[in-house]
Amino acid sequence: MEEDKKMQRGKIVRNIxxxxxxFYIGYLNGSYTKDDHASIQPTSATDNTxxxxxxxxxxxxxxxxxxxxxEYRLTNNNQGKYDAYFSVTTDSTGSSGSRVSSDxxxxxxxxxxxxxxxxxxxxxxxxxxxxxx
Numbered sequence: 001m002e003e004d005k006k007m008q009r010g011k012i013v014r015n016i017x018x019x020x021x022x023f024y025i026g027y028l029n030g031s032y033t034k035d036d037h038a039s040i041q042p043t044s045a046t047d048n049t050x051x052x053x054x055x056x057x058x059x060x061x062x063x064x065x066x067x068x069x070x071e072y073r074l075t076n077n078n079q080g081k082y083d084a085y086f087s088v089t090t091d092s093t094g095s096s097g098s099r100v101s102s103d104x105x106x107x108x109x110x111x112x113x114x115x116x117x118x119x120x121x122x123x124x125x126x127x128x129x130x131x132x133x
Contacts, residue, residue: 053128056121060092064115072119072126074109084124086111092118 051057053067058077063069076084087094087102088111100117103109105124113119119126 056126056128058121058123058125060094060118060120062092063113063117063119067113067119068128069113069115069117071110071112071129073129074105074111074121074124074126076105076107076124078123082123085122086124086126087120088113089118089120090116094118094120 051061051066053072056067056072061067074084074086078084083104083106085102085104086109088100089095089098090100091098101111110129111119111126
């Protein structure tokens with residue numbers, strides 16, 4: 001009887017470990033994004049097709065599909081209390097090998113995004129510049 005309970009606890013622990021590993025791998029592969037309230041949701045549930053390039057909120061976007069390519073002004077959306085962060089990558093994995101550029105933002109930053117590149121925004125928003133100078 002005691003052995004059965006130990007085996008059952010072992011199976012439960014193993015299942016929890018497997019779920020944590022699967023979630024962590026999905027997070028590393030960019031399958032989940034963080035919102036303002038630190039909850040996690042699948043990126044497939046995020047519909048970016050109605051995003052206005054005049055105010056692009058936190059999230060991950062693909063130039064040419066979700067937003068138009070071009071020059072954008074990024075603005076920290078928490079009045080500089082915490083640094084914001086962005087990264088531009090060649091694919092949606094966000095891996096260091098695909099990174100084109102990335103930086104922390106205390107106030108504002110300007111970035112150019114080419115067609116097909118991805119941009120990930122954390123604690124900031126961006127606005128498309130009509131006439132970049």
